[in-house]
Amino acid sequence: xxxxxxxxxxxxxxxxxxxxxxxxxxxxxxxxxxxxxxxxxxxxxxxxxxxxxxxxxxxxxxxxxxxxxxxxxxxxxxxxxxxxxxxxxxxxxxxxxxxxxxxxxxxxxxxxxxxxxxxxxxxxxxxxxxxxxxxxxxxxxxxxxxxxxxxxxx
Amino acid sequence: xxxxxxxxxxxxxxxxxxxxxxxxxxxxxxxxxxxxxxxxxxxxxxxxxxxxxxxxxxxxxxxxxxxxxxxxxxxxxxxxxxxxxxxxxxxxxxxxxxxxxxxxxxxxxxxxxxxxxxxxxxxxxxxxxxxxxxxxxxxxxxxxxxxxxxxxxx
DNA sequence: GTGTCTGCAAACAGTTTGCACTTCT
DNA sequence: AGAAGTGCAAACTGTTTGCAGACAC
Numbered sequence: 001x002x003x004x005x006x007x008x009x010x011x012x013x014x015x016x017x018x019x020x021x022x023x024x025x026x027x028x029x030x031x032x033x034x035x036x037x038x039x040x041x042x043x044x045x046x047x048x049x050x051x052x053x054x055x056x057x058x059x060x061x062x063x064x065x066x067x068x069x070x071x072x073x074x075x076x077x078x079x080x081x082x083x084x085x086x087x088x089x090x091x092x093x094x095x096x097x098x099x100x101x102x103x104x105x106x107x108x109x110x111x112x113x114x115x116x117x118x119x120x121x122x123x124x125x126x127x128x129x130x131x132x133x134x135x136x137x138x139x140x141x142x143x144x145x146x147x148x149x150x151x152x153x154x
Numbered sequence: 155x156x157x158x159x160x161x162x163x164x165x166x167x168x169x170x171x172x173x174x175x176x177x178x179x180x181x182x183x184x185x186x187x188x189x190x191x192x193x194x195x196x197x198x199x200x201x202x203x204x205x206x207x208x209x210x211x212x213x214x215x216x217x218x219x220x221x222x223x224x225x226x227x228x229x230x231x232x233x234x235x236x237x238x239x240x241x242x243x244x245x246x247x248x249x250x251x252x253x254x255x256x257x258x259x260x261x262x263x264x265x266x267x268x269x270x271x272x273x274x275x276x277x278x279x280x281x282x283x284x285x286x287x288x289x290x291x292x293x294x295x296x297x298x299x300x301x302x303x304x305x306x307x308x
Numbered sequence: 309g310t311g312t313c314t315g316c317a318a319a320c321a322g323t324t325t326g327c328a329c330t331t332c333t
Numbered sequence: 334a335g336a337a338g339t340g341c342a343a344a345c346t347g348t349t350t351g352c353a354g355a356c357a358c
Binding site for chain 4: 028029048049064065068069088089090
């Protein structure tokens with residue numbers, strides 16, 4: 001479902017994170033690294049609560065505060081992305097080492113399908129030139145009703 | 155900056171809202187209509203706090219609760235869209251009567267530029283067919299650094 | 309050793325909700 | 334009359350923060 005890029009020539013996410021922290025004069029700690037590792041352990045969208053639960057299941061009792069303090073670091077380092085805000089809280093996904101993808105969301109059952117499409121990258125490039133922007137990324141979300149939910153509506 | 159569609163053949167947003175409410179067995183009230191009117195009175199992104207302030211400036215003392223209760227109705231009716239969650243709260247824009255547009259966001263100064271691009275609509279259409287989705291809309295946000303912020307970084 | 313980080317608990321902010329009263333039909 | 338809506342204030346929930354002790358460098 002979510003293909004990885006060829007990692008052979010890439011730094012690991014841990015290396016990237018350590019370099020990011022060092023460059024900011026911040027420390028690499030067991031807590032931060034455990035959070036990072038857990039974030040990359042599953043290929044699904046997640047929220048802070050789920051992440052904390054997963055850490056607990058590993059026997060790691062990392063405080064809520066530390067997780068909340070670490071999330072912006074992961075985002076700033078480019079390893080993780082805020083995907084959408086829903087049900088009163090933010091949802092994230094890790095993006096490092098994965099091809100860029102967009103989201104197709106069913107407004108009926110709330111199911112989310114990922115897809116890739118090169119055309120969006122081209123649009124992005126053109127817009128960047130037109131507006132003199134240095135583009136670093138994009139988010140495309142398409143929404144509607146999946147087949148099952150279309151039938152339910154009738 | 156943000157061109158309107160040709161309104162001559164369109165229902166007004168008020169008509170749309172009234173029909174939406176009626177169809178849901180809900181009432182059209184002065185509060186709901188004042189909120190709707192104020193939402194369509196300015197062509198900018200806004201948040202609930204700003205909206206309440208603008209209503210106050212009109213001498214309308216509509217409670218926070220009513221505004222919070224009305225926002226989901228405006229979204230559900232398709233008149234308004236949630237644009238992004240930032241600084242701890244949601245930001246909206248009205249979309250009825252306006253061509254669809256996307257957002258280009260500067261990560262440096264947080265400035266947001268709107269743009270239109272037909273290619274995205276085509277992508278949307280194709281994805282809908284591939285996935286058997288009935289597409290109702292999309293959100294594309296491209297981010298990066300504007301020219302001024304690129305220079306600042308050097 | 310020094311400055312950063314963690315965990316805790318309290319604080320905060322946006323949003324939701326229960327309730328008594330009002331309003332629309 | 335009855336159902337639905339409003340305003341108020343309290344409750345709720347996700348997130349942030351101050352502080353004392355712990356730890357990385």
